[in-house]
Amino acid sequence: xxxxxxxxxxxxxxxxxFSDFSTELHENTITCILGPSGCGKTTxxxxxxxxxxxxxxxxxxxxxxxxxYIFQDPRLLPWKTAAENIGFxxxxxxxxxxxxxYIDTFxxxxxxxxxxxxxxxALSGGMRQRVSIARAFAFRSDIIVMDxxxxxxxxxxxxxxxxxxxxxxxxxxxxxxFVTHDVDEALLLGNDIVVLSQPPATILCKVKIDIQVSxxxxxxxxxxxFKQQLLSALGNK
Amino acid sequence: MKISIxxxxxxxxxxxxxMIAVWxxxxxxxxxxxILPPPEKALLTTFNLFIDKGxxxxxxxxxLRGTTGFMxxxxxxxxxxxxxxxxxxxxxxxxxVIVTLRSVPVISFILLALIWLSPDxxxxxxxxxxxxxxxxxxxxxxxxxxxxxxxxxxxxxRVKKSKIVREVYIPAIMPFIISGASSAMGIGWxxxxxxxxxxxPKYGIGTVMQNAQTFLNVDAVIAWTIIxxxxxxxxxxxxxxxxxxxxxxxx
Numbered sequence: 001x002x003x004x005x006x007x008x009x010x011x012x013x014x015x016x017x018f019s020d021f022s023t024e025l026h027e028n029t030i031t032c033i034l035g036p037s038g039c040g041k042t043t044x045x046x047x048x049x050x051x052x053x054x055x056x057x058x059x060x061x062x063x064x065x066x067x068x069y070i071f072q073d074p075r076l077l078p079w080k081t082a083a084e085n086i087g088f089x090x091x092x093x094x095x096x097x098x099x100x101x102y103i104d105t106f107x108x109x110x111x112x113x114x115x116x117x118x119x120x121x122a123l124s125g126g127m128r129q130r131v132s133i134a135r136a137f138a139f140r141s142d143i144i145v146m147d148x149x150x151x152x153x154x155x156x157x158x159x160x161x162x163x164x165x166x167x168x169x170x171x172x173x174x175x176x177x178f179v180t181h182d183v184d185e186a187l188l189l190g191n192d193i194v195v196l197s198q199p200p201a202t203i204l205c206k207v208k209i210d211i212q213v214s215x216x217x218x219x220x221x222x223x224x225x226f227k228q229q230l231l232s233a234l235g236n237k
Numbered sequence: 238m239k240i241s242i243x244x245x246x247x248x249x250x251x252x253x254x255x256m257i258a259v260w261x262x263x264x265x266x267x268x269x270x271x272i273l274p275p276p277e278k279a280l281l282t283t284f285n286l287f288i289d290k291g292x293x294x295x296x297x298x299x300x301l302r303g304t305t306g307f308m309x310x311x312x313x314x315x316x317x318x319x320x321x322x323x324x325x326x327x328x329x330x331x332x333x334v335i336v337t338l339r340s341v342p343v344i345s346f347i348l349l350a351l352i353w354l355s356p357d358x359x360x361x362x363x364x365x366x367x368x369x370x371x372x373x374x375x376x377x378x379x380x381x382x383x384x385x386x387x388x389x390x391x392x393x394x395r396v397k398k399s400k401i402v403r404e405v406y407i408p409a410i411m412p413f414i415i416s417g418a419s420s421a422m423g424i425g426w427x428x429x430x431x432x433x434x435x436x437x438p439k440y441g442i443g444t445v446m447q448n449a450q451t452f453l454n455v456d457a458v459i460a461w462t463i464i465x466x467x468x469x470x471x472x473x474x475x476x477x478x479x480x481x482x483x484x485x486x487x488x
Binding site for chain 2: 079080088121
């Protein structure tokens with residue numbers, strides 16, 4: 001079963017972000033929503049997450065779904081260690097030992113072995129974002145929502161984090177909705193890419209990429225043709 | 238462990254020696270213990286006070302009053318501060334009360350309390366009223382400073398409300414509570430001693446200071462002052478120590 005957004009309407013005062021907008025999100029897929037800043041991407045995520053109510057419209061398949069978030073900034077509690085930050089969002093019912101093991105698994109998955117007991121201030125920006133990725137995957141959710149998680153990071157760090165996310169994602173292939181304004185990020189991580197226009201949002205183009213994340217690089221010709229397709233949809237050369 | 242003395246510590250030491258030298262010079266000029274005894278005499282008196290049998294009862298009573306006043310103002314200040322931090326209306330309501338408490342001279346509280354209360358409770362009451370505003374405003378500021386993004390994160394992950402209070406709000410306001418407690422203590426000790434000077438409870442540093450002054454025992458006045466400073470300093474240390482224990486996450 002897939003997740004559907006049907007005839008969505010949402011305005012903030014004079015600004016109409018969505019007017020009769022519909023799209024479909026495939027489960028167990030990384031869907032990337034690509035669009036210029038201010039096109040309502042974050043609002044769409046918040047509507048999916050149930051944090052903002054739409055003015056009208058129907059969301060099917062989302063009710064009762066648990067959602068994890070990866071934000072642009074890591075949003076870690078400064079008074080909790082990396083492991084405690086992950087533990088913070090977990091259900092308290094798990095036995096301590098089992099819980100610690102479970103947390104450790106995710107610490108290792110994001111390649112932070114040995115940093116479990118570090119406080120955020122002692123970690124680099126990239127490492128902090130890794131903790132927030134581990135937190136999102138450790139939380140037993142049905143959907144992971146990512147709002148520009150690589151904004152402001154350099155290309156090398158960005159590529160590393162994308163590889164990490166992809167390697168953690170492979171384990172259970174959870175449904176991911178990933179929002180960005182950066183074409184290269186979309187190409188590196190997305191399975192389905194949906195390009196949104198300036199508000200009110202319409203879908204300018206849809207792309208499906210079946211290449212393994214580890215094989216996506218700048219010399220891949222297939223990826224290059226997708227890139228041209230996305231850029232022209234966004235109106236860039 | 239190697240003990241090294243920094244440049245700053247040398248300067249601090251020089252400053253202390255300078256103050257004692259000035260004291261010594263002034264006392265040599267007057268050459269009268271009734272006006273200003275020399276530092277060595279005052280220090281000897283202080284030392285003798287420590288081994289005096291009344292010392293514990295006197296100092297203990299003052300400390301007890303101080304901690305009682307402090308605890309009461311902590312309870313009231315944290316309570317009112319939290320409510321003001323989450324409720325704008327209460328914040329607007331409590332603000333004039335705090336401004337009033339802050340601007341009323343301490344001596345007015347004492348004079349009024351002398352009419353209303355027993356000598357033992359006057360200093361406690363006065364200390365509570367002077368400390369309360371510091372703690373209350375700090376807690377309110379602390380709550381207002383809580384990072385909204387962190388709360389949003391916790392709400393998005395459906396963390397229980399009680400857990401959000403315990404693990405997001407309380408740790409966030411802890412540094413504010415401690416700095417409030419620290420400034421409150423600084424002011425509080427002075428208020429306690431002035432209160433004791435005027436209300437004359439049976440035991441108290443203020444009581445003995447007043448008596449010493451009456452009999453022109455200037456060295457005793459100074460000696461008790463030194464003890465009051467030590468008490469205040471020790472409590473400041475306790476607060477700093479608990480700060481390190483409670484806030485381990487800061488570098």
